[in-house]
Amino acid sequence: RYIRKENRFVSYLHDDKNPNSISHNQVVKAFEDSTGTIWLTTWGGGINIYDREKDQFKSYQHDPANPYSLNHDSTWGIYEDHSGVIWIGTYGAGINKFDRKDERFQTMRHYPGRPDGLNHSSVKTIYEDDEGIIWIGTLGGGMTQYNPQSNQYRHFTNDPSDPDTICHNNVWKIVEDRQNNLWIATENGLDKYDKNLDRFYHFKNDGQNPHSLASNLIRNIIIDDENQLWIGTQLHGVDRLNLKKLQDHEPVRFEHFPVPGGHNSVLFQDSDKNIWAANQRLFRFDRPENK
Numbered sequence: 001r002y003i004r005k006e007n008r009f010v011s012y013l014h015d016d017k018n019p020n021s022i023s024h025n026q027v028v029k030a031f032e033d034s035t036g037t038i039w040l041t042t043w044g045g046g047i048n049i050y051d052r053e054k055d056q057f058k059s060y061q062h063d064p065a066n067p068y069s070l071n072h073d074s075t076w077g078i079y080e081d082h083s084g085v086i087w088i089g090t091y092g093a094g095i096n097k098f099d100r101k102d103e104r105f106q107t108m109r110h111y112p113g114r115p116d117g118l119n120h121s122s123v124k125t126i127y128e129d130d131e132g133i134i135w136i137g138t139l140g141g142g143m144t145q146y147n148p149q150s151n152q153y154r155h156f157t158n159d160p161s162d163p164d165t166i167c168h169n170n171v172w173k174i175v176e177d178r179q180n181n182l183w184i185a186t187e188n189g190l191d192k193y194d195k196n197l198d199r200f201y202h203f204k205n206d207g208q209n210p211h212s213l214a215s216n217l218i219r220n221i222i223i224d225d226e227n228q229l230w231i232g233t234q235l236h237g238v239d240r241l242n243l244k245k246l247q248d249h250e251p252v253r254f255e256h257f258p259v260p261g262g263h264n265s266v267l268f269q270d271s272d273k274n275i276w277a278a279n280q281r282l283f284r285f286d287r288p289e290n291k
Contacts, residue, residue, distance in 0.1 A: 089123025137171030232264035
């Protein structure tokens with residue numbers, strides 16, 4: 001945890017002798033919900049809620065004797081929908097929806113050969129659009145669209161013989177722009193999905209075009225308050241795309257910003273509008289210097 005006023009970091013480590021310590025040292029994602037509660041997903045320790053006042057953690061883990069417990073301890077994506085429900089993606093066990101009042105988890109699973117469920121059990125990212133539709137990115141099964149009102153599913157998977165399908169079946173992040181298009185980070189490029197036209201538009205690296213995407217291995221994307229899309233790549237730093245210019249039909253130009261390190265899986269805009277990127281190190285983008 002970084003305390004900006006004091007310019008210092010506070011570290012939290014698991015302690016077997018302290019039940020209020022963080023449950024696992026490998027934290028996958030930190031997320032703040034609408035109530036200001038901090039949630040942490042971990043790789044093997046379930047999920048944690050951080051109590052700011054007591055400076056301690058409460059964890060939820062899988063309990064074989066409790067059918068309403070978290071169904072898997074390796075947790076990835078986490079999201080809060082408009083009604084305050086917390087959705088948690090797991091590695092190999094689908095989605096857990098958390099009922100805060102009863103502190104119970106309800107699962108959504110993949111059923112092989114059946115359309116009434118997720119398309120894959122490993123869920124990396126979850127997003128709710130302006131119409132209340134849930135979009136789920138998986139590692140191996142592409143993207144799933146879920147309508148909570150009708151309880152209907154639709155799956156989007158890559159077909160190598162069909163260029164109009166999603167770029168890749170490993171989906172790392174889904175966001176929505178001001179025109180209600182979905183932007184999808186995959187392991188083989190960036191997709192824009194026009195929901196009205198039901199069509200994918202692909203953006204990929206082109207070695208002959210210096211303004212194309214720097215790398216097809218994308219780990220994260222965010223849209224900032226200036227309507228710019230930031231793209232964190234596996235090995236080639238961070239890219240930026242001005243969506244306003246794209247909307248005005250100007251030529252597609254990705255700006256490239258070198259970031260030392262490799263796995264740029266964290267992108268974030270803070271309350272002061274700073275853009276942060278992280279891999280093995282932490283970086284803050286200097287807007288006046290444009291670097």
